Each structure stands twice: as C-alpha cells, then as structure tokens.
Amino acid sequence: MSKLFPSLYDLTMQPLEKRKFQKIRSGMLTMASGRVLEIGAGTGINFPLYKNADRVDAVEPNQAMIEKSLSRKNEAAVPIQIHQQSAESLKFMENTFDSAVATLVFCTIPNPEKALAxxxxxxxxxxxxxxFEHVKMEQPALAFAQEALNPIWKRICDGCHLNRNTLQAIQDSGIKITNVTAYYKGLFLVTECENPDSSALFC
Ligand SMILES: C[S@@+](CC[C@H](N)C(=O)[O-])C[C@H]1O[C@@H](n2cnc3c(N)ncnc32)[C@H](O)[C@@H]1O
Structure with missing residues (x-):
C-alpha cells in the first residue's frame, strides 16, 4: 500500500466532503446504532459523526491510515476501537454487531465477495x-469512461476500482437491500440493508 495516498487523502477529498459528503455521511451514520463495525475506516472521517452508536469497532489494514485516524478517534462522541485487520478476514465472533458501515471502501477491497460474507x-x-460507495454508472457513455480510466485510476488511488458494481455484489451476497439513494447521477449510492437470518445462509 502506498504511503503517499494516506497523506493526500483528506486534502484531495476536502472539496467533495464540504460540498456534499459530510451531509451524506451524517445522515447515513445516524442509522448506525448499538455495537457498530466500520470497514476500512481510513483516516477516521466518519468517527466524529457517530451519534447513536454505543461503540464502534473500526477495521483498517493500512498502518499509515490508522495513524491519521487517531486524532478523529479522540474527537468522537462514542468509544472507538481501531483494529488492524482486513475485511476479508475479520477477527470477530459470529453475531457480534448490531450495525455495520462501509464508506468508499468496496471500490478498494481486493476480494469484495469475501468481505461481504x-x-x-x-x-x-x-x-x-x-x-456509501461509488459504483459503475448505468449510463453507457459514463460507464465506458469509467472502464477506460480504471487502469490509471487504480494505480493513482491505491487500488481503487472505478468500475465495480457494488450494488450487484451486495445483492449476490444475500444481504437484503431495503433502500438505495443515488447521488451525482448514480455515481455514488447510499445503500441501506438488513442482515438476513443466518440460517438463510444454508438454504
Ligand atoms: C478510499 S479509502 C476510504 C476511507 C474511509 N472509509 C472514507 O470513507 O473516507 C479506502 C480504505 O479502504 C482500506 N482498505 C483497503 N483494503 C481493505 C481491506 N481488504 N479491508 C478493509 N479495508 C481496506 C484502505 O486502506 C483505505 O483506508
């Protein structure tokens, strides 16, 4: 993982965060309650926005990102514990969390199917x-542009894919989608879901 990406991440995201993302994140994170799992917490941008969580367990594999997130962890209104882990191999027991959150991370996770499972x-x-994820757009010309840009984008943005159909991946995982809100012509989606009963895993 690159060292440059963590140091530039907040700076490059700042215009989008100010214009729209902070509002989207706050609205979504008020729905996270009880014990919350956050996947790929990065620089901890979500940490100060948790209002209804009892506690948050944030997983993040990149040590440089974790270091950047420490000041935001201290600003948070709820207790936050950071774990250096990857989403594909979570070191938690079955049925641990009341809520889970992933923001702008399923574009980067090497094995999204395993992480969803x-x-x-x-x-x-x-x-x-x-x-809250950016996804492959439905509009053909825009989807084509995403495909064309993807190889260079992945190299610049630490493995981020522009062309992932994360909504489909969520659906395929068996997680029940209850609401989808699109932003920026469908480039960004807030997807609200419910974990089905685990017995459904064996159907
Ligand atoms: C684009 S950043 C998003 C950070 C933050 N969630 C946000 O909303 O700004 C993607 C994050 O995913 C993390 N990541 C990459 N691979 C991962 C994996 N396998 N499991 C969990 N997180 C991962 C990266 O280290 C990085 O911090």
Missing part, C-alpha cells in the same frame, strides 16, 4: 448494514 457472519440477524 464476513460482514454477514459477524453481524446479528436483522443488523443494519450501511454502504
């Missing part, structure tokens, strides 16, 4: 699972 495993049945 892990989220299902560690979340309780009916847990709220919330995603």
């Amino acid at each position: 892990e989220i299902r495993r560690v979340c309780k049945p009916q847990a709220k699972i919330l995603f």
